[in-house]
Amino acid sequence: MGNRFADQDVIRRLLTEAHTWAFVxxxxxxxxxxxxxxxxxxxxxxxxxxxxxxxGAVLGEPGYASLAEVPGKVDVVAVYRRSEHAGEAIDEAIAIGAGAVWLPLGVIDEAAGERALAAGLDVVMDRCPGVEWALRRTA
Structure with missing residues (x-):
């Protein structure tokens, strides 16, 4: 996989500029x-x-059964599913016009990542938002 899905400029931009994160x-x-x-x-x-x-509601926020049900614009779709299920979530992110997908540590689907890139989404894969945030000391 290399660094294709770990572009530091993309990571920095998503952590600083993306305000709406859907957590699948x-x-x-x-x-x-x-x-x-x-x-x-x-x-x-x-x-x-x-x-x-x-x-169900989580952290005081209403939950949705699918990305298609989420009202409004989603900046980042964070995919907290096993790698074998990540492609489906990424395809849904493409379908709703999300700006990016972020797959955490250990979640890798390069083919789905390529589909997302081809559709114009930013892609971060096999990276932890919390670790990346700490590395950048982003506020």
Whole structure:
């Protein structure tokens, strides 16, 4: 994979300029990575949108069963699903016109990442928003 999906300029821009993050796979289970990362971004002023089939509220935000149900513009779709399910979420992100997709550590689907790039989305893969935020000391 190399650094194709870890462009530091893209990462910096998403962390500083993207305000609406839809978290695919986010449920109300404290201690899970998606919950922790969504909470971190929310604490830094980002709007988070839980996307999970159970569609429950998480961190005080209403949940949606799918990306297609999310009202308004989504800057980043963070895909907190296993790699074998990431492609479906990325295709949904493309379909709703999201600006970017972000796959956390260990979640890799290069073919889906290429589809997203071809559709004009920024792609970050195999990177943790919290770690990247700390590296940049972004406020």
């Amino acid at each position: 796979g986010l449920s109300d289970h404290p201690g899970r990575t998606a919950y922790d990362q969504a909470g971190l971004l929310k604490s830094r002023g980002r709007r988070i949108i839980p996307v999970h089939p159970a569609a």
